[in-house]
Amino acid sequence: xxxxxxxxxxxxxxxxxxxxxxxxxxxxxxxxxxxxxxxxxxxxxxxxxxxxxxxxxxxxxxxxxxxxxxxxxxxxxxxxxxxxxxxxxxxxxxxxxxxxxxxxxxxxxxxxxxxxxxxxxxxxxxxxxxxxxxxxxxxxxxxxxxxxxxxxxxxxxxxxxxxxxxxxxxxxx
Numbered sequence: 001x002x003x004x005x006x007x008x009x010x011x012x013x014x015x016x017x018x019x020x021x022x023x024x025x026x027x028x029x030x031x032x033x034x035x036x037x038x039x040x041x042x043x044x045x046x047x048x049x050x051x052x053x054x055x056x057x058x059x060x061x062x063x064x065x066x067x068x069x070x071x072x073x074x075x076x077x078x079x080x081x082x083x084x085x086x087x088x089x090x091x092x093x094x095x096x097x098x099x100x101x102x103x104x105x106x107x108x109x110x111x112x113x114x115x116x117x118x119x120x121x122x123x124x125x126x127x128x129x130x131x132x133x134x135x136x137x138x139x140x141x142x143x144x145x146x147x148x149x150x151x152x153x154x155x156x157x158x159x160x161x162x163x164x165x166x167x168x169x170x171x172x173x
Contacts, residue, residue, distance in 0.1 A: 011076055013069045015095035015103070017125055019141045020062040022090030025075075026055050030083035033058065058084075062141035063118055065095065065103055065125045081105075081123045081156070093143050100129030102157035104138065112146050126153060 018024070029037075033054045037046065044050065066078040066086060075087040081103060095101070104126040110118045118124060118140060127145060128137040135147045 011068055011071055011092075012094075014067070015125060016066055016068050016076075016078070016092040017095055017139055017141060017143075018060060018062055018064045018066065018088075019091035019093055022060075022062075022088055022092055024060045025087040026058065026084055027077075027087055028085040029054050029058075030080070032082055033084070061119060061122060062116065063122070063124060065123050066092070068092070093139075093141070095125040096127050096139055096143075098128035098137065100131070100136075100155075100158075101125070101127050102129075102155070104136070105154040105156060106152065107154055108152045110146075110148050110152055112140065112144070114144070116140065118146075124153065126155065129155060129158075 029051060034046065036057075037050055037054050038044075041050070064080070066080050066088065068076050068078040068088075070077040075089055076092065078086045078088055080086060102125075104124050106118055106120050106122050106124055109120045112118065118138070125139045126136050127139045129150070134150055136150045136153055137145050137147050138153065139145055
């Protein structure tokens with residue numbers, strides 16, 4: 001069953017936007033989290049205390065995107081773009097598809113008309129991007145949309161497609 005907004009109930013796999021109040025548990029930190037920890041501690045072994053210390057440095061904001069792939073025991077099991085495995089309880093909203101839609105990366109802070117800050121370096125859902133257009137439409141929390149200058153958002157899919165053309169493909173065995 002498909003649900004547009006969900007509280008860990010019959011959610012279809014796909015991209016979702018975190019809404020205010022959602023509870024996010026980090027099941028496994030991402031590679032960048034581990035690298036930052038190892039650098040900061042001068043390669044101290046990673047133990048439970050280290051994982052807990054890493055998690056204290058990680059924040060989630062309404063409007064952040066996650067890729068939900070399963071539901072287990074009342075939790076949505078998801079992955080964020082940093083490669084973290086997450087368990088989510090609370091409200092999330094399915095990302096709307098549109099022309100040129102996909103994940104994006106904020107290059108600068110942006111404040112919405114209702115006063116919500118979309119932070120620099122956060123991952124957002126670009127609902128609509130038209131080639132050559134000066135603006136893009138970004139979906140943030142609670143299914144709200146905002147038009148922002150295209151140069152404030154790094155288009156992950158377009159960049160990946162451009163880079164893929166420059167690499168030597170490998171055959172799956």
